[in-house]
Amino acid sequence: MQIEKTTRVNRFLFPCLMWLMSRIPIALAMLLIAPALPVPSHGVLPLADLSVFDAWDTEHYRAIATSGYEYVNDSKGHNLAFFPLFSLVIRGLMTIGLPFTVAGMLVNNLAFIGALIVIYLWVEEYHGTSAARWSTAVLAWFPLSLFGTVIYTEGLYLLLSTATLRAFDKQQYSGVALWGALATATR
Numbered sequence: 001m002q003i004e005k006t007t008r009v010n011r012f013l014f015p016c017l018m019w020l021m022s023r024i025p026i027a028l029a030m031l032l033i034a035p036a037l038p039v040p041s042h043g044v045l046p047l048a049d050l051s052v053f054d055a056w057d058t059e060h061y062r063a064i065a066t067s068g069y070e071y072v073n074d075s076k077g078h079n080l081a082f083f084p085l086f087s088l089v090i091r092g093l094m095t096i097g098l099p100f101t102v103a104g105m106l107v108n109n110l111a112f113i114g115a116l117i118v119i120y121l122w123v124e125e126y127h128g129t130s131a132a133r134w135s136t137a138v139l140a141w142f143p144l145s146l147f148g149t150v151i152y153t154e155g156l157y158l159l160l161s162t163a164t165l166r167a168f169d170k171q172q173y174s175g176v177a178l179w180g181a182l183a184t185a186t187r
Helices: 002-036 058-067 085-094 100-127 129-141 143-148 154-169 173-184
Strands: none
Touching (some): 002 100, 002 129, 002 143, 058 085, 143 154
16 A cells, blocks of 8 residues: 555656756756846846746736737737637736736646646556656756746646547547647637
């Protein structure tokens, strides 16, 4: 019984450790190295604070989370192209007092951890522990996984789309509908 409990804990511990170990270098690079680099002409000087995680399309997620969708016929970029679920979850966390940046990072990072766990369990089921560990490690350490850290939809979308595919694999079609609908509302 104790061995079974330990095995169950290890199945969640490995993806969580991979997430933590892979996020530390990303956070250090963004917080310490990026602000020390020269700023390109017309560029923005990154600060050594959480604002480095709040860039690019994040302004659109922020606008949707704080004031909803808007459109003005002025030929400029608008937030209508951004799907609502990510911003709605952030808004929910903001109602309990979290600032946008913290709420956005929390949603994306927790979802990315969730995706790593779902992928680990799914791969382990079909290919064993070694393949599950390699799959999880490669995904966590892949350079573009930095988008699972910043305020972007990638973590949430990866979690929901993976849950959709796993439910389909298990022939749990109500789960396919639920996870698929949520994934569609994310991206």
